[in-house]
Amino acid sequence: MVKKLKKHLFPIAKFFFDKYSRKERKYTYEDITVDISAEIFPPHFTISTKILLDYIKPLHLTDKTFLELGCGSGIISLFAASKGANVTASDINQIAIDTLKEAAVKNEILLNVVYSDLFKNLSDQQFDYIIINPPYYPKAPQNDKERAWFCGEDFEYFKKLFSQLPKHIAPNTWMILSEDCEIEHIKQLAAKNGLSFELILEKSVLKEKNYIFSLQKS
Ligand SMILES: C[S@@+](CC[C@H](N)C(=O)[O-])C[C@H]1O[C@@H](n2cnc3c(N)ncnc32)[C@H](O)[C@@H]1O
Structure with a gap:
């Protein structure tokens, strides 16, 4: 019921998101700030980024290779790099890529920032960690900005991701999803590519349940 209501409210919430986000904002985690x-x-409007940041916080990441696939602002990538990880941050949104490169300089943090549609421009490098906070609303994105939210009417983002992921899968391949999305359908798409989900964290914020899953080859 609550889930259905939220789905109906999404266009209204998005209207306010868009209005609020017209102005450039800053987001800070620990002592790292991004524009x-x-x-x-x-990330300040949604809870998924913060849940991932808090989950990563106690990890020993020194010298670990770490990919944030679809990095957006890159706050997760910058934080992982500040903890000693060897980070690659990728995104299909060129503005996100350029902004993250500037943020890396401002925060004096070294990381590798790559423009890429999923794994397309990433080499065959294997990672210790792959972190994914995916777009999950089933609608066709009209521009790069909307790619942060919409995965395609027929979940094209997930279909493509899961077809590529078996080749790149890391010991820790984590994806955050909300109860607000069609988790069972997404799991089925993964299963078609021989991938299974294991729940590693469940967290409720403002009555919305969020889950971090570990993805593995089944
Ligand atoms: C929900 S946002 C998450 C951003 C960031 N990881 C975070 O947690 O704050 C999803 C991100 O995935 C990116 N994205 C969408 N489709 C993509 C694709 N095919 N290849 C790479 N990145 C993509 C979007 O541009 C967006 O930055």
Whole structure:
């Protein structure tokens, strides 16, 4: 019931998101600050980014290889790099890529920032960690900004991701999803590519349940 209501409310919420995010904002985690323009996924408005940041916080990441696939503002990538990880941050949104490169300089943090449609421009490098906070609303994105939210009418983002992921899968391949999305359908798409989901964290914020899953080859 609550889930259905939220789905109906999404267009209204998005209207306010868009209005709020027209102004450039800053988002800070620990002592790292990034600029969030209207073109970039707003971590201050959603809870998924913060849940991932808190989950990563106690990890020993020194010298670990770490990929954030679809990095948006890159706050997760910058934080992982500040903890000693060897980070690659990728995104299909060129504005996010350029903004993250500037944020890396401002925060004096070294990381590798790559423009890429999923794994297309990433080499065959294997990673210790792959972190994914995917777009999950089933609608066709009309521009790069909307790619942060919409996965295609027929879940094309997930279909493509799961077809590529078996080749790149890391010991820790984590995806965050909300109860607000069609988790069972997404799991089925993964299963078609021989991937299974294991729940590693469940967290409720403002009555919305969020889950971090570990993806593995089944
Ligand atoms: C929900 S946002 C998450 C951003 C960031 N990881 C975070 O947690 O704040 C999803 C991100 O995936 C990116 N994205 C969408 N489709 C993509 C694709 N095919 N290849 C790479 N990145 C993509 C979007 O541009 C957006 O930055």
